[in-house]
Amino acid sequence: MLSHTGINAVELVAIAVGAVGLALLSITDILIRTIRAAVLPPELYRRTWWTRLRRPRRPVQRPEGPRRRTLARATLVLAPSVILAGAAALPLSRPKRVIQKPAAPSAAENLPAYPTSLAGKPAWVKDIDNVLDIVAGAAGPVIHTADGVMGLKPTDGSVLWSYERPGSTYLETFNRLPNFIGNRFHRTLTVSPNHRYVAFRLAGPEQTGDVRDIDQSAITIVLDTVTGQVAIDHLSDDGVLQITDSAIMDGSKIYTIDSDTETWDFDEHGSTPFSQGMKYSGTAGHSTFIVNADADSESGQGDRNPQYGRLSLVSQDNPEQVHTSPPSALTTEYPNAICIDGWTVVYRDGAPTNANGSFHQGWEMQAVTLDSLVSEEGSQQQRYDLGRSAGINDTASITTGKIVTLPGTPSSSAQKTLTEHSFGSWEEPRTVSAVFDPSTQKLLPMDQPSGLIRAVGVSPTSTPDSLEARVRVAPMGHGEEVSFPISPGSIFHPPGSDEYNPDMKDIAIALDDSSEVSALHAPGANIIILNPTAQPNDHPHTYRLFGLTEGATT
Template sequence: MTSKDTWLRDPLDRPLLFSPLLWCAIIGLFTWVVATLGRELSRRAAIGASLTILLCATGAVLLQLLRWWADYQETSVSIPLRLVHAAAAMALAAMLVTDLLLQHLRTANPQWSHDHNDLSKLGRLRRRIEPGESSRPGNRKPTHYTTLRLAARTRLSMAATALAAILAITAAAALPHLWARPTTELSATPPSPLPERPATIGTRIAWDQEIPDVVDITTTAAGLAILTTGGITTINPADGTTLWSYQRPAHYGEPVVSPDGRHLAVRIDGPRGVDIGARRNSAISVTVVLDAITGRTVLERVSTTGVGAPLQLSDSAILDDGTALSLADGSQRWRLDPESGTSEDDHDCGYHGPAGHASFILDCDEDDNEGTEEGGEQWEERAGLSLVPDTDPTAVSRAHGILVDPFRAGITVVGGWTAQDTGRVSGETSASARREAQAVSLDALAGVQDQADTRAVPLGATAGLNSVASKASGTLVTYPLYDDVTNEDIIMQDPRLPRAQTIFDPSRRTAVAASEDTGLGSARLGVVLSNDEGSLSGQIILESQSGTAQATIPLTQGGTYLSPTNLAFRSKGANQLQRLIGEDPGLRALSAPGATIIALDTAPTIDQGSYAGEAAPRTYRLVGLTGGEQ
């Protein structure tokens, strides 16, 4: 939408006196008042005033419909408030014009003005007492009128007429909102039972396809969810076929998948300048929760926060804008109370992602770190969490020593599990002393007794959690210990240094050393060059840390916007998964149910300017690798 259309998209940013809708209402009401001041209303005056009111109402209705359509075209978000304003303008105009016509009829028929049984008048209806008829019993005062009792058929006719007018205006306002609905197409039946993530990386190329306008890629219990500017599509990782698609062109935020992988939530950027509640002119968004297995819309609600605001999902609820909603029926479970000190502003660490199976992260902060200023402290970063069951926001539990990624910061939760400092120290000298860690369930930390797995799995001494490898593999991947002299700059510049030490699989409750791991958590990924009969060719290499599994994907000249030589130079060989803040994710790997997915950016990234700091759409070549052990 161009800048000249701003008056349609963002009308409430201007002062109220400059609102066309307000002036349409003022002109219509003023015309009605002037026309009804006199005792008599001529035909010409009635027609002129009615036309003026109808023109003003038509302008107001068209203006609101154009604004609604402009918002919907740009954001795919239907704002019912626009349609309600249009319906109110129609109802007001109908009432005023009807009143003018009735007044004109009374003027043209003087006997009607004194008729007490005129149905168009407000108040109790009366009729003249016929000769010989007594007045109401018990009334000592003589009277010429008595209460008019309408027949049941007349009452029903009047009620039906009023109801028809109300329904007509309501339908006129509701139809555009009901029409503007995204569609979900179920292309194939998901496999039953649902496949699990393979314990070993895939080595056989099962399918290969290129998908444009990709905003993000994630995995669910059903398969690979691809978020594009046109909607969300879930494909079967085993063969690349489409399971379902949710068609809704919009600007999407980062998706969130529930710990059990059965729900997917995402924010859609809404129009600006809409008055919702007390936050006038604030940025709004629409939160959508889909059934990740079928694509069915589970929940949709308007939030008074922007598209980048955090979301959390448990298996049965969503925490959105300080409100917990049930995924079963969309009902509100609870809302954080600002007056009790549990407002979303007081309890918000910006965590965006899956929570526990039955718990939420209410607050987080940085724990007091122990260590020397020159060496130990940079590898001792820990966080403190305030957790609550997803059914009770008052049952707050506090957890300390939660591991973070020292290179990217932030909390990592996979399958409802995270890593925590045990308080025990390994090493004999202060220079080599490091705290040991363990994998823990968020539900156990939150005190959810019904579903919590209270067992803690030792992970050994570590520098922190590798968030990129953890999210890509669906496991908790810890960094190895780094010497005090191996500072952050050296690790950033040398991707050959190890990035994985222990891999914990939440679904199997097992932890293995990286040297024994055959999965994606510790695997090496990159682009390398090979000399094929005197000519250089590139290929993507994915190899397990144990060396027992390897996949090779050939690259063709011209198949990407960078040559294989440039890709190999940027990749610096095959290395363990990690991506630093601000680093281009041109090559990615994901562990999906039944397959390992390789994603290669094949086209230049479009201008980021229109995406307000969010990731711009990309064109990805997706390759499905099967053959891994379950």
């Protein structure tokens, strides 16, 4: 299990100040004793005249002189060490305190809409240290750092709310869904389909040793992304972490978000839907959980057909009954289930074979809600045709919040990408076939502005050796590319370097090539995410965020 730890500077300073104070006390005591021994007469220094006044009425049995002096000296020698050790251990042994600054309740009254066009320049720029993950909340971007979680106002980048637990260790989820900067490390935040809640984990007592005789290895937290208020805060046994609009699956248990009440425990009820298949953590359906995902492919077809999945699903209201999905599209690099705002993609004509499609032509695909797959009545009403596609573009889907499918390709791009599990094999200029918006339940016309980002990069303004640079943003579908200059020092490598995607490859290809720039479609703003340092993206460090709000002008 990977983790990241936040360092509490206040506690470190307190320990240092305490150590210096104790050292000064020791030095002062030695100086006083030295001066007293040098200045006072021997008879006064020995205190024979006042010790008689304090002589006890009853004789007291004392240790012999040498032994008593030895004990006194040992005490003087050991006391500073004991005090310093106690001072250092005190902040580590007590429970981690919470520092919370919630948003005003009025924040929920007028939630921002997603931008439908690309602004020509950023409304704000913000550097954030030790970033672990970034997701779209219901009121704007939500940032997870080594210090805690915060929501930003999309209009100006200021902090809307914050939640900190100094000294805590944050855990990463199990599966490797593409994150805000590619596939290079696991995610820490799990967002609900309606984006109102976000879940994450801290290291529990078993790992930190804060509380004895408690063996839970994690603490699960759920926050309201609009106000920052805590909805769930309880000990956990770790395992998968999924979230619907109103419940979480925390390991083998299901809890309601509004009351943090346990409603089901698969272990206690003797039901074991968790088989040897792929474990999924992340966004679930609006009221449906993915308890297992089995990857399969048609035998005897070689590399002519992609892997597909069969998802084991349960309703949060009836978790005893397990439903199996039709053949479903899987993520590319690390094949697993994918769910975008409660929706996934299934093959319309059954398992993909060379009889019903190919990598050149694609296969007929449909967008479907997980909820409809556990409901016989609504199964057909919640399916929407996406046309022929080679598979799902999981990276573009997660960065845009829409279901984005891959085109079939006349070259071997689609075949190599989906069988070798890497966009590094993609040779075509585009990776987008269709875009489905779960909020409107419609395909977005590719000849109209959508506010979605297809590609983002950094290029020099004149020559490849120039230090002047501009961020370029290409829309998904109709619309012109926009660009804006960035200040000197915003990037480490020269503009035009491959690290910044100067050729404006689609975001899925660029992130597979370890691009240092990405984007996120969030309520109120498109967020451009830039790594301004030389540090690799598999460790938390500073990122520079540019907020492109709708309506900004060049």
